[in-house]
Amino acid sequence: MKVxxxxxxxxxxxxxLLSDHLRHDLGLTGTHVGCEHGxxxxxxxxxxxxxxxxxxxxxxxxxxxxxxxxxGLAPGGSQLHPVQQAFHECHGLQCGFCTPGFVMSVVGxxxxxxHPTEEQVxxxxxxxxxxxxxxxxIRRAVTRAAVLLAPLTPDPSPLGGExxxxxxxxxxxxxxxxxxx
Amino acid sequence: MxxxxxxxxxxxxxxxxxxxxxxxxxxxxxxxxxxxxPLLNFRLARPSHLVDINRVGGLDxxxxxxxxxxxxALARQAAVEDSELVARAxxxxxxxxxxxxxxxxxxxxxxxGSIAHSDPASELPAVLLALGGHVxxxxxxxERRIEAGELFAGVFETSIAPDELLxxxxxxxxxxxxxxxxxxxxxxxxALAGVVRAGDRLALFGVAPTPVLAGAKDPARGLQPSGDLExxxxxxxHLVRVLTDKAFAA
Numbered sequence: 001m002k003v004x005x006x007x008x009x010x011x012x013x014x015x016x017l018l019s020d021h022l023r024h025d026l027g028l029t030g031t032h033v034g035c036e037h038g039x040x041x042x043x044x045x046x047x048x049x050x051x052x053x054x055x056x057x058x059x060x061x062x063x064x065x066x067x068x069x070x071x072g073l074a075p076g077g078s079q080l081h082p083v084q085q086a087f088h089e090c091h092g093l094q095c096g097f098c099t100p101g102f103v104m105s106v107v108g109x110x111x112x113x114x115h116p117t118e119e120q121v122x123x124x125x126x127x128x129x130x131x132x133x134x135x136x137x138i139r140r141a142v143t144r145a146a147v148l149l150a151p152l153t154p155d156p157s158p159l160g161g162e163x164x165x166x167x168x169x170x171x172x173x174x175x176x177x178x179x180x181x
Numbered sequence: 182m183x184x185x186x187x188x189x190x191x192x193x194x195x196x197x198x199x200x201x202x203x204x205x206x207x208x209x210x211x212x213x214x215x216x217x218x219p220l221l222n223f224r225l226a227r228p229s230h231l232v233d234i235n236r237v238g239g240l241d242x243x244x245x246x247x248x249x250x251x252x253x254a255l256a257r258q259a260a261v262e263d264s265e266l267v268a269r270a271x272x273x274x275x276x277x278x279x280x281x282x283x284x285x286x287x288x289x290x291x292x293x294g295s296i297a298h299s300d301p302a303s304e305l306p307a308v309l310l311a312l313g314g315h316v317x318x319x320x321x322x323x324e325r326r327i328e329a330g331e332l333f334a335g336v337f338e339t340s341i342a343p344d345e346l347l348x349x350x351x352x353x354x355x356x357x358x359x360x361x362x363x364x365x366x367x368x369x370x371x372a373l374a375g376v377v378r379a380g381d382r383l384a385l386f387g388v389a390p391t392p393v394l395a396g397a398k399d400p401a402r403g404l405q406p407s408g409d410l411e412x413x414x415x416x417x418x419h420l421v422r423v424l425t426d427k428a429f430a431a
Contacts, residue, residue, distance in 0.1 A: 047288075
């Protein structure tokens with residue numbers, strides 16, 4: 001499997017969760033582990049570009065796929081990713097425990113809806129729990145991230161605007177969830 | 182917290198998967214994993230073998246069949262949510278899938294997995310029942326069609342045999358008017374109670390061991406839902422009546 005662009009062998013023990021593999025075997029402790037049953041959203045990573053819960057996947061299942069963790073968003077650490085920058089500017093974090101999961105979910109949300117409505121913002125972050133901020137600043141951060149990302153995103157005329165539904169991708173293997181090996 | 186020990190199998194064809202299911206004792210099929218993995222993490226499920234079908238090619242299609250929509254075993258809920266075909270032929274399914282957990286879960290979770298898991302409070306089994314759809318189960322013995330009315334046997338129980346793989350769910354074209362309404366404590370949670378209307382048919386979920394068909398006039402008749410910290414039986418019955426009235430007011 002590729003993690004943040006680098007190839008790594010899958011663990012030999014099939015019951016190793018992807019979240020534990022990232023943290024314990026690869027030392028990528030930016031992916032946090034909260035509830036380990038898919039509720040809190042802390043462990044969210046990108047699998048072939050789409051956000052998924054790494055605690056609800058076996059690491060062996062990621063073999064042949066691209067995994068992106070929070071460490072892979074701003075490689076080198078010189079400049080924050082626009083979503084990280086927006087969280088920083090809008091005080092979208094306090095203790096920071098939930099933040100990596102939020103950031104990865106928001107990266108996925110803005111890839112799906114580059115100009116999200118308020119409802120889409122709420123829907124997009126509903127699967128992540130934060131016990132500090134009360135969410136208001138996180139919602140602002142999502143809106144700000146969309147603004148920061150806009151000049152970086154090529155105008156996605158065929159897939160982008162809310163009026164234009166993404167083409168039916170069902171026959172070609174689902175919504176970026178990496179169904180084919 | 183770690184899953185219990187199991188032997189892991191990753192077949193690449195349906196035939197291989199069926200051969201494994203026929204020969205292995207105490208095997209579970211792993212598709213999207215959004216229900217099974219939590220059960221493993223909590224060690225509430227301890228199967229000896231996991232048959233991971235995610236490497237099976239050509240099992241993720243969503244296509245038109247017999248005037249309805251067929252959703253194969255590896256079609257993710259997110260793909261069904263975005264599918265123009267589903268939006269056109271079975272908008273009830275499009276509406277229902279949006280109520281399943283959150284988008285990040287739906288990126289991985291499958292429609293067929295929800296049906297095979299058969300949580301009494303989940304939406305998709307009730308949609309299949311309200312529409313009068315069916316599933317297709319494959320095994321070494323052959324293929325058979327199981328009508329929705331024959332499928333749901335109890336809490337987390339279906340009539341799919343241990344050696345069978347649910348390869349496809351079929352949803353008829355949704356009649357008009359249709360509606361799916363539910364009440365939950367938090368967005369994305371399992372419903373305390375919910376109703377699905379498909380034309381004149383009504384299916385309820387969250388109020389019995391399986392989804393059930395009911396009459397719109399007195400939908401709560403004969404039901405004995407369980408109570409828990411989130412809702413008493415009486416409150417669940419109240420919700421069923423109110424949601425049914427709303428669904429049929431349209």
